[in-house]
Structures are given as structure tokens and as C-alpha cells.
Amino acid sequence: MQKVFERPKALSDKKMHYCPGCTHGIVHRLVAEAIDHFGLQEKTIGVAPVGCAVLAYEYFNLDFQEAAHGRAPAVATGIKRVLPESVVFTYQGDGDLASIGLAEIVHAATRGEKITVIFINNAIYGMTGGQMAPTTLPGQKTTTSPYGRDTSRVGFPIRVCELLNTLDGPAYLARVSMHDPKNVLQAGKAIKKAFQVQLEGKGFSLVEVLSSCPTNWGMTPNQALKWVEEKMVPYYPLGVFRTPEEVSSCDA
Amino acid sequence: MQKVFERPKALSDKKMHYCPGCTHGIVHRLVAEAIDHFGLQEKTIGVAPVGCAVLAYEYFNLDFQEAAHGRAPAVATGIKRVLPESVVFTYQGDGDLASIGLAEIVHAATRGEKITVIFINNAIYGMTGGQMAPTTLPGQKTTTSPYGRDTSRVGFPIRVCELLNTLDGPAYLARVSMHDPKNVLQAGKAIKKAFQVQLEGKGFSLVEVLSSCPTNWGMTPNQALKWVEEKMVPYYPLGVFRTPEEVSSCDA
Amino acid sequence: MTHEIICAGFGGQGVMLIGQLIAYAGMVEGKNVSWVPSYGPEMRGGTANCSVVVSDEPVGSPVISEPNGVIAMNQPSLERFLPVVKPGGVLVYNSSLITMKETRDDLHIIAVPANELATELGNSKVSNLVALGAFLQKTNVVTADGIEKALEKVLPPHRHKLIPLNLEALRKGMALV
Amino acid sequence: MTHEIICAGFGGQGVMLIGQLIAYAGMVEGKNVSWVPSYGPEMRGGTANCSVVVSDEPVGSPVISEPNGVIAMNQPSLERFLPVVKPGGVLVYNSSLITMKETRDDLHIIAVPANELATELGNSKVSNLVALGAFLQKTNVVTADGIEKALEKVLPPHRHKLIPLNLEALRKGMALV
Amino acid sequence: MEKIMMKGNEALAEGAIRAGCRFFAGYPITPQNEVPEYMSRRMPEVDGVFLQAESEVSAINMVYGAGGAGCRAMTSSSSPGISLKQEGISYIACAQVPCVIVNVARGGPGLGGLTSSQADYFQATKGGGHGDYRLIVFSPGTVQEMVDLIGLAFDKADEYRNPAMILSDAIMGQMMEPVVLPEMRDLQQINKPWATTGMKNRGQNLINSLGLLPEDLVRINQELQEKYKRIEANEVRYAVEDVDDADLVLVAYGTSSRIARSAMGLARKEGKKVGLLRPITLWPFPKQPLADLAAAGKRFLVVEMSVGQMVEDVILAVNDRSKVDFFGVPNGAVPTVRQVYNRIMEIL
Amino acid sequence: MEKIMMKGNEALAEGAIRAGCRFFAGYPITPQNEVPEYMSRRMPEVDGVFLQAESEVSAINMVYGAGGAGCRAMTSSSSPGISLKQEGISYIACAQVPCVIVNVARGGPGLGGLTSSQADYFQATKGGGHGDYRLIVFSPGTVQEMVDLIGLAFDKADEYRNPAMILSDAIMGQMMEPVVLPEMRDLQQINKPWATTGMKNRGQNLINSLGLLPEDLVRINQELQEKYKRIEANEVRYAVEDVDDADLVLVAYGTSSRIARSAMGLARKEGKKVGLLRPITLWPFPKQPLADLAAAGKRFLVVEMSVGQMVEDVILAVNDRSKVDFFGVPNGAVPTVRQVYNRIMEIL
């Protein structure tokens, strides 16, 4: 018998602090697998966000910088520009990337910054206890939209891939989901592709991952995945929004 | 003989400090005409940017607030939310709106904030002496892109209307140009429409105005308008990107 | 008299609630009171505690480093707070989940099989109230009546139906001492 | 000896340049020097001036409030600086654009029809050098040789072809005094 | 009047609403999340505006707009978020827009941690943004004062057309104590003829912080400085306890004043003559009372949850007429009563 | 070595490059635009990186990234832009990322004006961002020092793994003076084993400012404070002129030290014994030299382009052993030599 599924090397041994059933952990594994796949451990620098993944540096066996809330793309830019041979990625939540850090992500994208962004869209501020995010769905209850997100007062969610897709800078933009094994597999491929795009110097790559926050949604982990599938996917269509023609096909 | 063209009431008597041939002045007139047209002088509050138009409050005969660089949409939000019956507009340059203030404009737009934004795209930082703007064209020389904007290093211009058009919040988005009398007329109509959309409570409205900066472009005012027509218009296509179906037709 | 009490346990064991109940009851009974929570870095789970002061005088420091009363609901909490209780103080611990490794003979230490007793009542979630009962019986910081009034204030209306069960658990704990 | 000089005029009249030339020439001639610009709020046009210090001692304040030399190229500049020149100081003004309304008898005041003289040389843009020539002839702050060397440093290479014209203008101004 | 138990953050929020706050813009950050969360529930009930801004930068500028339009407006945050607001605060101070800014401070620097801190004292009282401006800074010592001082902050902000700050901390924000809430304030009484509400029957109103001509900027700054002098003359607030017979006066605010008070209690039990001066306004700082106590021969022990910030103002006030000692802890730690007591016993 | 005339801002930029700066991120703002403009021309020539960031907030965070990756990195701005960087500065200080931040200060508060200012002293030396952190703050008094001190700033930043700041002002940035430029520095010598460069042949490197466990945050802060003590012990820099026989010592930095020097010259001509102490590091502040002069019986006159900020540090240093007078101007104005001279004559 052969091991067909094992813990990637780029993950450390530490137990993660995420809540039971939180998909942050799955995404961590997929990123680590991509790093292992391309053998990048010695040249990768990760940038952790402020959000539930603030301790990501404890779980990855990689050099890391911990950025201020929303500023990971700027930090990654600084790193990548002075170490152009390295591989630099950010890992950011929806509050981090689409709210406070919106200018930074749009400008990194339009500059065609050669970094990879893993964007966790869980429709909420997880770490601070469940406030409304820019991606919170219409009608969704959160601790700062206690009567449900009222679009007539606070407007509509932002679709990040679609927004960035209006720019000339990005080379790869995709949206994937964590709601079942098939989609997780798909997500893994997209993440590998995103790193490959960076490795080949094609430009900016971003993978938006529809994720769950069972704790703040007040659901079991399984209910939460159902909610991703039934509510989030229709609002945030999955797919590849931008891909460089010339990128050699990903064998992942 | 009848006066068929006169100075609008909403403009003050002060001489403007703009350079000779700078189209900021034309846009001021168009905004003032829209205010006169709808009789809004007593209920309008303007928000001035940091940029060449920082002194806009001297030229308009209206209540004004002067915002920090890039933050006019946030300031306007504060005003409009506490005075919902008033008419609130911002007047912002491309550095102000599309660089430092990008998060603020996108979020005001996605919130569907019922304000009107006049966005002066002159492909440069005018006030500070001609640095590169997010809208500076590829190859364009500025004081911070002295060898011409190199897209492989600093990326691509942002098309603001297209970017905002991915959001559900905006009610009216249009791009117009100042390069000849016909287009100026068109621009005046778009600006009136934008105010009308606000008056009818339809939501966020923005008019992007392709403008000239003869001083920092190093051209005569007339050459500068030719450059707008020949270089900018092809990169920034004119037109209405979003319009509320239900808005009653503008008799302007 | 000033009571300085720490209630500690896993998140989810209801230690914050019993701390608030003591404080609220103290207020109802005319005392000066304060309550301060302290959370660990975990999102969910992990250990949490709160400091409660009930006093005849105005409350000085709401943060307690040397409590004279401790309710410890899990092992890490016991280990952390056992050494700092003031001599002569009262320590109630949940013997359902805690094994006492070291002890102190200058304290009143009370073992309460809170989970078992709560399960006997049909709901393991009220183990906190059982422990609280034992603590109050020993210390008289506040009365059971006070706790009853506090429950009405502290629990949100849709959970008021649980008040009788909570009071039953409280009495079960009191009966232990 | 410390020379504290203000050169003032409309933006575009080249007052910043003549200030820099004095400073540069001073440096070349072994003096301590400084140059500080001051712009009005206008984007283009409006009035601008610069303060130049040329001294045998280390320069203290680079900002001058009581100059002992002034070159005024337009009316607003004359009006602003005439009152503050130190007694015994030198004031050169561009009489092509300025009408002297009030005067002072404790100064050396020199009227230079700078625009006319420059136009005689075929380029009204060198009126600044004409005024500078007059000023230097009177004050001897730096030499014409110094200015020549300074022109090579201060003008960008593609404008070096204008150096002869500038020197001609300088000498035309010097000849006036 | 009924006493109820409330968390400091919620009491502050309710206190703001009762003081007439009708615009709140904020951004989530621990340990002040109860403020925006409370506002999100409560503002719709009083026809007020709650907005979760896209960032702290945006929030402070929304408050500029709303405050400039005449509304009682407020934002709240915690240390890193307050740092982001510094440009906006400098603008607001210069443009003389009344509003209230709440800092429920946490451990720093950087991302820091969620513990309590008083290391933002300098930022609140002197540094912070650019330029010579001042905030009126209140520091609550009880949950009741969270309610009372936020009301006062709104009043003083309007009276002086100056931003006011509540400098609180994680413990104050998270703790529950009994409070008595004031009545809902009548909003009609607040008249703001300078506000930008549209130029109906009057000339232009302008909210502005620009002085492009040097003489304009001088005038703006002179006006500000004159106002600050008036505030310094009239608005110093502090509380003293047991200072009359004291040999040693503890100086502490907010959470550390509570700890200092307990330590004082212990020391008094040992017969040591210890008193407490608690600044309630951190700016204007109670210089004169301290100078007077120094003149009366008392020594001082400053207690802070920082490595020493307010202590400089105490020294400046006392100005070598008396000895000033200091006890502080690095962020992450909270001084214990025992530590402060030990320090007192060392000194006396 | 050849003397050339350079603008302060350009001299600073060239000085940075010669000191090994290979990453610059900035955002346009008057009166420091010459810095990014110069960098945009020059960086490509030395294989360095020039980036015009989308904002000051982004610029400081780019510098965090580049500095953390081991590069000599720098940003520059002016007052309002520096306010926006405060969160980032606090992070950088806590994460101990060496880098240089330049403030070519202008008139404030708010949007203010384009005149010179020294009203950001508090922000640079104490307040600014949240938490107990310090920058090493240098204040150039000549264009030559713009060159020299930026080189020193990079060295000290690396030596202590601490951000350094150049606190200059509009006049210093805009003025031209003769300078001698140093040779281009050899970059190979700078070894940064802590930098995040990929974990080749070593364990994980981490650039971080988080201390989620209270004990971690305490440890971080203790480490910082110990470092600050070392800096205070070793890095104080100042210049004195004619203090030996002086009755009155002027204390001033940057542009105002130049004005003070001229006024001193006038007063000396009148036979008044006046000297000058010019702090070159604003933090660490030259406390001891001032205390020594006070002990020697000298009086002080502090001259600032603000309504009074550094004067507090002078008083704290002198601590009532001697009299400290103050002459300042509100932002918008520049003190004239005559005004300072008159003040001297009033005192003596």
C-alpha cells in the first residue's frame, strides 16, 4: 500500500487554532501542496493578513511576514520587488482584501505585481466576531447587520474577481469553492496554476476561495458548506476569469 | 437680443487660479449649470478634493467641505446620510479618486450612496507638478515616469467607469470628454443627468470627464485637447456605462 | 468585606455567565460590583475566565491577581489559579473534569462533580450553576434569590424558560456543601 | 561681508535662475552660499522669489527678511520688497514693467529697462540676465566669470547653446551702471 | 433611577445616543466591537445613522462630513485603527468640526495584542497627527463615567468646535459595572450656524483646513491656539481622594487609577499616608492641582499601563518642586495591586 | 572632492542611494516631490526599485515588506502623508524592520499649507502611532547634513533593527547649498540573517508585530525597551557653538537653528554672550548636555517653528535647574532673525 494522501511538507506540525470545520485549514493544505508540488519551500515568502489567518505563519513551514490589516499586497510588493527570484503570496480574508485593503489589492493587480493572492471569501469578519463584510450576502444577518444586510442602506456585495477583471494587470483570476471534495480538488488546481503563473513571470494571480465560517454563521460545519453551495455560489459564480494564453498547461 | 450663454449663478465671481486653458474651469461651469438648472443652490453641499481643484469652494457659490486627499466620497457620505434631503457632490481628480481614494470611491459606489461624483481624469497629478497618475497612459512621460510609463514595471492605467460598472450599487456611470464644443455639450448633459439621478433618489452617480493639463503635459491648451481626443479617448471609451431604466428623461 | 472571585474554564462551559450572575446579584443586593472577562487567543474553545468583585466599598481594581474565591471548571484553570488564591480563600473545582495533583491546606477546597450532577438533571450545560451553588453556599457572597433575579436580567428573554433548570442546578450545588 | 539678496518676479521671468547663478558663482569663488525659493499658491503665473546668501562666514539663516540687495522684476515684487531693504542696500528694478510710485533715499536704486534691452538682443527671455548684470556691477557679489561658470552648471546641457546670449545680456546690464 | 449592569463599550454607545449622537461610523476591531455592534442595533431605533465604513480612514472622514453638516457624530476604534485616523483627526481639529473619537486602547505597538494599554497617551494628548492641534481628551475611570464623559465630550466638542476623544482601554471597554443612564437629550437645542447644510438664507458655509497663503495659515493657527488657551483655563477635570494628609500622591487614570486606588487602600491599612489624583481630562492636563500638591510638599508616584508617558506631564507640572516616581508595565501586562503596593512601600 | 549645489531633497535622495538604498516607495506631496522624482530617474541606473505607491499607507507597507526582506528601503512624505503612515510605522517599529522614513514637514494642521514647519516634533519623537515605540529621529541643519544624516540613518536603522526618521522641513528640502557627496557604499557588507529571503539552509524567519499571548507581548516590549535604552546611551548627537562663555544658550534644530545662529551672531555683535545647542538626534534627545549646561548656570531660549513642542523636552532635561524661555511661531510663519534677536535682547 502506498500513501496517496499525506500532509504536505510546507505545513508545519502545529495544530491550527481555527474553529472545528473552518475551511481555512483546507485552503492552507492546498497552498502547501502547491508549494511542495513546485518545490518552492526555499524561495517562498508568505504574507499573513490580519484576520483569522493572522497566525498562518505558524502553520506554514515558510518564511513569513505578518502585514497590517489590508496591506498584504503592499508588503508582498515590497518583498517581491527586492527579491524578484522569490515566490511571494498573500493569504487574505474578505474584510482584509475587499474592505480596508481594497486600494492595495486593486493597485497591486493593475501594476501586474508578480505575486499570488489567496483570497478567502467567507462573507464575514471571522476574527472579530462576525461583523458584516463587503461580501456579506443581501439579507444575511451579522453582528453589525443584525436585521439582515439591507442593500437599500448599506449597498451590495463586491465581486472581487469581476472587479479585478476590468484591469489589464492581472494574469490569472479564478473563483473556486470549498463546499465539496470535487470543488476542493478544483481549488487545488487553481491554486497551483496561480503559483505557476507567478513562477513563469506572467504577472498577478489571484484565487478567490468561497469558504465557510461555521462559528459566526451559527451553523454546523456541514450546514455551512451547504450554505456556501446554495447561497454563495449563485451570487459568486465559479470559474476562471482571466488566464494567460501562453501559460504552459498545468500538470497538477 | 437675448442672452443665450451666461455665467451660471452657482459660480462665484472669483477668478479661478487654474492655468490658462485648463479644462477644470469648463467642468466647474457645467456643474454650476446643472445646479442652476434644477434650482439646487440652497440645498447643495459640495466636497472639494485635494488636487488642483482644492480651491473649488472659492469658485462655487455653495456650501462646501474640503476633504482630505482621496476621502471626498467618505465625507460626502457623512453629509448625505445626515442631510438626506440635500444634494451632495464630490469633485475629484484622478490621483485623488483612483489612487489614494480608490477604496473610498468603490465603497461609496457599492453602498449605492446617493451622491454625485465629478471625476476629472487628466492622466496626471496636476497640483503636485505632474507625477504619474493611475490613469497616465502607457508610455506617457511624467515627472515620476521620466522614461515614459513602462507597463512592465508599473502596470496599466485603471478605467474607473468600467471598474465601478462591476458593482451593483451605482445607478449612473458615464464618461465624457472636454476636447471640443460638441463633447462639452454632451458632458453638460451627463452631469445634469447625474444630479437628476441623485435628486430622484436612484443611487450613486459618477461622470468621468476626460480633461487636459496643458501645464504638466507641456503643451498648449489646444494641443492638449487634441491629445485628449487622439490619445485618451481611444484608451478611455466615451459613453454611458450604467443608467437607471426608470429615470425620467432629462430635459437638459 | 470584599469578595474577589475568578471563574475560569473552557469557552462554552458558561464561566462568564456565572461571573455575571454573581455580579448582578451583588448589585441587586446593594453591593458594589464589577465583572471583567479575559479571553484566550483561540477563536472558539480554549480557556477563558472572568474576575468578579463584590464589595461593601467602591470597587478599586476590577482585575484580580489574588482572588479569595475561585471556581475552576477545567484542568488548566485549576493549575493556573490554585497557586494564587489568598490564604483562607475558597476554591471550588469541577471534579468531573479535573484531577487534583497538588493541593493547599490553607484554603477551603471543594470538589464538585459538576458535570455528573448536571447530567443527573438532564442537561450537562448547567454544570456551571452547580459549581456556583457550592461556591455560594460556602461563601455567602450573594443569595440564591439574588441569583434568581440575576438570571432574569442576564439571560435573554427567549432563554428564560431555562431559569427553573438553572435554579435547580444551583440548589443541587448548594446542597453539596 | 554677507550679501543677502532677494530676486523676485512673475513665474517665468527667470528670477529663480538668476538667484541660483549668484549662489553657484559664489560657491565657485569660494564663498559660503545658500539659495531658497518661495512660490505663491498659483499653479502657473503668480509671483515667486528666492533668497540668496553669499558670505565669507558660514551661512546662518537662508531665509532673508531684511535683504541688502533686491532684484525686482515686476510691480508686486517691488512693492513687497522696497520697504524691507536694509539702508545702504541695492535695489535693481525692471523699469520696463514697473512704475516707481514711492522711493527711498537711503538705498542705491537702479532702474533697468530689462525687457527692452533684452528685446534688443533678440530675446525678451534674457531680461533677467540684464537685471542681474546691473546688480552685479553695482554690488560685486560675484564676477561675470563666476556667472559664466555657473551657467554651465545650472543650465541643462541642451540649453548650453544659449550661454553666449545670456552672457551678452549680462554684460549689457553691467554696462548700464 | 434604575441601575443596570452594562459593559463599558455598550454603556458608552448608549450614553452617546442619549447625548444626541445620531451618526456613527466605525470599523470592527477588538476590544471595541461592542460599540459598532450596539450602534447597528440601536441607531435605526432612534432614526440615527450607523455605518460600517470600509476602513478606519474612511470612518473618520465620514465623521468629518457628518459633523461638518451639524450632526453629533462619532467614531470608535482601538489603537491600530486610531493610528490610521491621525490624518483625519488633524483635519477635523484644524477645520474645527465637533465630533467624538473613542479609543478603546489595546496592547501595542503594531498589531500588538488584545490586552489593555495606556501607551496611546502621547498619541492622544500631543503627537498623533501633524501640526499644532489638540483634542479634548477624557479618560473614564468607571463604566458610569463611560456614560457620563461621552455626554460631556459631545457637549464640549460642540461648545468649542473641537474634536473630543475618549481614551479608554480594553478592560474599561469589556468590564461590566452598574450604571444609571441619563435621559435622552433633546436635540433641538443644538444650534450650529456654521454647519454646511445648504446656503438657504445666508452666505456660504465652509468646512476647511487649508491655508494656502501663509498669512491665512497663521490666522488659523492663532485662532486654534486662542481656543486651546480657553479650554486649558476652563475644562481641566480631575478627582482626588485622600490627598489632604497624604505624603505620597498616586497619579493614575482609567484602569490604572482603579488598581492604584486598591493599592492605596492596602497601604492606608498599613498606616501609610497615600492619596490619589486621577486626571479625568488628559488634555487639558491638571497641571495646577499637581503643582499645588507639590507646593504642599507631597511626593508623587505615577502609575501607568505603559513604560511611561503621562509621567512626563506630571514632571512638567510639578517641575522639580517635588519628586516624581514612576511605576509602569510593558504592554501585555496589567499592573497588579500588589506590585503598586510594593512600590508605595518602597517609597514611603 | 567636488562641491556641487544641490536642493536639499535631491541631496537627500542621492545620499540615500549612495548609502545603499535600493528600494524607494513614495507618494507625491509638496514640498518633498523632488525626492520621488529624483528616485524615479536614478533608481533604474543603480538597479534599484522606485515605486510610486497608490498612497502613503501603501508606501510605508511596501517599505515594511522590502525592509523585512533585507533591502535598505525608504519612503518619504510630508506632514499629512506622515500622519497616514502612523499605523505602518508602529508595525515597523514593533517588528524591528530597519528602514528610513523622511518627513519634509509643512505647515499644519490638516491640509495646512506649503510653508515650513516644526510642528511634527511630537509626532516624530513620542506620539504618532500607538504603543510604546521609538524612532531614531535625525534633524539635518544643512543640505550637507541631508546627505550625511540619511547615510547615518540607514546605518543606525540596520545596527539597531529600528526605523529611523529624518525630520526635515520645507525650507531644508527646497533650499540649495554646496554639498560634497560621499562615495557609493558597498552593499555586500550588510548581513541580515533575520530577513525573510526564503528558508534556504535555515529555519523559518518571521517579520511580525503580534503578541497574542500577553507574555509574548510583554517580551516584545521588554526587548524594545532594552534596545531603546542602548540607543539612548549611545546615539545622542548634537552640535554646540559658543556655549562656553554663554549666559544664554539657544536651543533649536533644523531650519530654526539656522535662524537662531544668525540671531546669535547679531547679539554677539552687541556683546551679548549667546551660544547655541543644536540637537541632531531629536530622539534620543540630548538631555545630558542640556542638564550639564543648566548645571553650569546657563539659561535657555528654545526657538521652534511651532507653538512649542521640543521645549517640553528641554524643560524635562533641564528640570527646573535653570530657566527655559521659548520663542515660536504659529505654522504659516517663519521666525525672522530680527524676532529672535529681539527676544534674546529682552532676556539678556
Next chain:
Amino acid sequence: MAKIDINEERCKGCELCVHACPKGILALADKFNNQGYRPVEILDAEKCIGCAFCARMCPDVAIEVYK
């Protein structure tokens, strides 16, 4: 019959009106105004058709048109 009215003191001599006029009847004058600019003037007033192109392009709103 049409006529334009040029406010010489507001004019900055930018010539945008000159290029906009379909009749080509505008040009800079040979004098300077108090702002230091050469203001525009109408060469052949008779030919003006009152189209207001000049006014519409004037950044300084220095032209009024009658018809």
C-alpha cells in the same frame, strides 16, 4: 444677429475659444490685462453667428453670448 461679450479681465489668453470658433473671428489682442495675459478679442463681429462654441470652451467663463 448675434454678439459676444468678452470679459477681458477674466481672460487668460488660452486661445481655446479661438480654435473653437467656426467662423475664425477670434484672436489674442496685442495688449495685456491686469493678470498679465493677452486677452482675446473679436476681429469681425459681424460674422458672429452666436453659436457659443467659444463660450462653451472658455475655462474662465469669460464670454457671454447674445442672439
Next chain:
Amino acid sequence: MAKIDINEERCKGCELCVHACPKGILALADKFNNQGYRPVEILDAEKCIGCAFCARMCPDVAIEVYK
């Protein structure tokens, strides 16, 4: 032949693997681990087809699969 290996100490009992397993052979155990969670266990090891759906859905990377 296939087999999975569950790291009980990492497991948080979230049951995502339970729902993901096409064979329905995973369930929470009746004991607690040191983290205080009920870890998952395999009920009918024989039926495992080694599809790794369980492992792929496990946020705590607590499952390894052999085939």
C-alpha cells in the same frame, strides 16, 4: 485495498469527513481527545475505497490515505 489513518489528536470532530465519505463509514467516537473534541473514527474499515474525499475535506489535515 485501501486504508485511512486518522490523527486523533489533530481531529476537532467537525464531521466534514463524515459527510464527505461516499461509503458512510466515518463517525465521531464516544471519547474525547486532549483538545476536548470527540475525534472521528472509522466504523467499517473494509469498505474504504481510498477515495480520500475524507482527507481532502479535513480542515485539520488529520487524515492520511493509503491504497
